[in-house]
């Protein structure tokens with residue numbers, strides 16, 4: 001029987017005082033056997049990987065191409081021009097950083113992400 005504070009991916013203890021408590025993220029997943037698990041993921045397991053520097057990105061700090069053009073994710077906007085999919089904000093190229101800033105301005109003005117044209 002597993003502990004409700006154990007990371008559902010690697011089993012690390014994320015309970016208070018374990019050192020992983022602060023950065024744990026509630027998560028759910030299906031095991032390979034099709035069993036549904038709900039609980040927490042430790043920060044290591046919830047890390048995504050940047051396609052440009054290969055370092056971890058905390059969830060929600062990742063930038064994908066659909067964010068830059070304000071579109072819903074689709075196969076058409078899944079990759080940056082260089083084939084990267086998920087990168088750090090600081091790993092964006094100059095042009096992409098400009099697009100990203102424009103996009104955030106739009107977001108702030110309207111409080112809504114508008115569907116833009118990705119050209």
Ligand SMILES: [Zn+2]
Pocket residue numbers: 007008009010011012041042043044045
């Ligand atoms: Zn873990």
Ligand SMILES: [Zn+2]
Pocket residue numbers: 050051052053054055087088090091
């Ligand atoms: Zn990076």
